[in-house]
Amino acid sequence: MALYGYAGKILHLDLTGQKSDAIDTEKYRRWGGGHGMGSALFWDFCKDKSITDGRHPANVCCVMTSPLNGTVVPSAGGRCEVVGVGVGQYPVSWFTRSNFGGRFSTMLKYAGWDGILITGKAPKAIWVDIRNGKVVFRDASGLWGKGTWATQQEIWRLIGAEPGTRNDWQDLRDLKGGSDRDEGKTTQKPAVLTIGPAGENLTGHGSLIHDAGNGAGQGGFGAVWGSKNLKAISVLGTGGIKVADPQALIRARRTVKEKYVTNWEKPDFRAWTRLGGLPKPIVQVAPPTPDRRPQSCQGCINGCRERYSVGYGNESACQETSWYGPFVRKVAKSRAEDTEINLRCADIVQKYGFNSFVLQTGLHWLEHLHEEGVLGKGKKIPSDLPWEKIGTVEFGEKLIVALSTRKDIGADLADGWVQAALKWGREKDLRTGALQFSYWGCPEHGYDPRAELEWGYGSIMGDRDTNTHCFNQIFTTISAAFAFGMTIRIEAEEMVRLHVRKMAPYAQDRPEVLDFSDANMYSEAVAQLVRWQQHYCRFWKQSALFCDLKWPDFYNTNMPNLEGATGSPDAGEQVFWNAVTGDRISLIDGIELGRRIWNLDNAIWVLQGRHRDMVHFAPYLYETKYEKGELFPFYMWPCRDEKGVWKYTDLMGRKLDKAGFEKWKTVFYRLEGWDPASGWPTRQTLEKMDMSFVADELQKAGRLGGGTS
Amino acid sequence: MNVPMTIPDEALARRILAAVPYKDRFPAGRLRPPVGILPGTVRSLHELHLLLTPDDRSLPGVNLSALADWVEKAVGDGELARKLRTDTANAASYVEGCLKTYELVGARLVQARTAVGGEESS
């Protein structure tokens, strides 16, 4: 039977035995792809699901594609999901996820694999060389210690891939250690995913890096690989992926470009849309030069990264270009210098394979400790870092090196920042907000949980900072419009209507789900919003692998009726899924599948020891208010007033109420069909989803919700 | 009518160009999707000026009325503080207020650098 969208096999790397075998994808087809398949593989292959440190040898790491990867589904062709037990979270490192872009997932599909399941631990440092069906474990002693860029370029050299961009076709038989039969030719370089020193030294900051700037940062997967002596995986593929209805796919792709994206001839640079803008790299500093291009993952409709003529900064964007900004301003003499320092430091974090997200709030805390006189040379928290040079490239590099190699303060911070804070006797910083690590030992993202409820709730009910941008364009777009005094293109009531009309099954046509007013903060409606978001994301974004930056597209001012592409009959997520796979699912079917995956994840967390009593934010969110206007003048969001009238309202100035949140949790658990006393799933809920095997294992562990047998 | 600020004397100029102690830092964020609101602080007018530099990728986050108080008390430049209050009071929007602040702070920095015999800033 023809398999559309899928390659048909999952590669199992048994690092202990340094052997590989193929798993039939069909066995896991019900989970869709990406995260869903990864969770299911983890469930089957992890021999001890109670582990709470990703460096435990029983940990299983899955690097998974979706059937849409390697095709032209807009902003879904190039993402890749990573799952496994993480490192460095608090109080438990949950089974967690991360995601990265570029061309790795495309190349893996073309090599004939839907994903990679990694088990065991290699006896010594290795890298894995995948060329179509040929999988070889190679000695990585010459690579260990190298940065991520040097590693990739060395692997290219070891394979015999030509440097540069003006190369002829390379026959796979002509590469070093090449194929012994005709497997075709390629002009492409191998796609490599690698760790750097931060992962080699088993720090919670360790990331997986691909090409110059694609990173799976959250979760400490760099340390997971480091603990398994796995340095890198390289993949080269000359095959292809069959598409069930190629004409429908091309038609839908063209529809997105021609209808939903603003046109190049007369563009609306300020269009309100997630999918429909022109390439707008999310680099957080002024560009260093106009001599540059936008750069994107495979299949993206408008790239979010850049490459430059200046020799630094390639492909870094978003967080890695912003973590150092407030400190660089102290030393930069000009905007050009500000840009250069920030981008050179972005290069450093990429090369070390370091997740700089912790520094977004963490470095302010370290500065605070230094300025208070408790951290520094000869101080209670000893540190020989040149704090007087904070903001310079020199300091930035020394800091990253220390954190990546467990030196200086890196020795304590490597295993988790909250853990380090407690060790240093700084528990009060979690109460005052001096250390803004909001949930599970993860830093606050920039969307304060006291204001943007779905972000905080989704994070705390899950496993990490949720990093799912489905709704917070409401905040950024409206707040920017207010800041500029611009006409509001979509009023509050219309804004929520445009969202909820597409939010079946739990929130369809229920605008109250998006009301974040004080009166509605702990409501059943907001619980439904969080459910919808987590289920949508678990399937459509984390399993089907639609990019979080572009999807869902609820509203779109390029369209006369303002309706975005999400769920639309001509270019919705389901249109693309069905065109590629031959399935006939609806948007809601995908959300239901997401609910199952979310339930499977929760079951893993429960086996790891989760109980509702642990599910709480960092104390500062309950004990301090989100200061009005301090870091930005307002946090605008649609709210209903006491008369039920919708308006954009400033959400700053409040805190979370612990008792209110406890009640909200109970509502959430009930809606999910989980035992509200514990937060554990019940047999009844699991069996309805065809997951009795999960109920059986939870029961054996004495952790099945509801007490039913 | 736009009345220029008086040239600061050397002592004031040096305060304008200096960084205030950490305890007197002024909170100042930045909004740039998709990262959200990035926290930060400024400890000098130079840092503030950089923060407020207009670009089409992000928005600075400062409490403009509190800022004038900070300029007066922490930096010690009463004249600039008064100018900030009056010139931004009638700004049509927050962004216009930031732009006005950017201009005034920039002009003040130039005055201060000239007063201490340094080069004008670029």
Place this chain on the structure above:
Amino acid sequence: MDDSRDKLSPEISRRRFLQLAGAYSFAVAAGVDLLVPGELLAMPTSEGYLLVDLKKCQGCGTCMMACAITHSGVASYTLARIQIQQDSFGIWPDDVFMVTCRQCEDAPCVDACPVAPVKANRVRPEFGNVRMIDQKLCIGCKSCIENCPFTPVRVQWDFSIRKSQKCDLCVDTPHLGEKGGPGGIQTCTKVCPVNAISFTKIMPDQSRVDSYYVNLRGPAWAKLGMTTK
């Protein structure tokens, strides 16, 4: 890789044409079948060409994947008739190279095709003189691949069926859903998110390699802050 093969001398073309013109006249006079293996008779020029902006491409590979999909229903880099090479660590603009078939006036790949009496790789007057490969006739000898003077070679090898293929300006695209070819549309130009590929009916200067590289960056590009030089 040395690009010196890429530079075609106009002298060669004219000399070759004169040689062949004699053969052509003789063939006509003698009533000999014009499609003589190994001989290049004056080829009518293609009615279409793809031009690319090397500084504009965002490296998304959509053109490659879409090309393969519309031709064969399979997404693939290896079967893409347009190729994008990238080096993440490279310096703009040399971090990306875009490569399309030039529909050469004097196509060596057509000349080299040994299949007779009808060449597999030949000019198709019914499709705007596109130089294209008929895979039903292709014998997989790879002469066309070996004779393409460009780097990378503009003819691809489909190892699964052991035949050559090349850009046909979307003449044979059963999955495009619209007419392709010089009289229709080209997939890559339509799907490119940044419009870094364009189609023209005017033959670029055959004596220059860079005549197919154009500047497609207009006012919107400038407004985004990127160079239009």
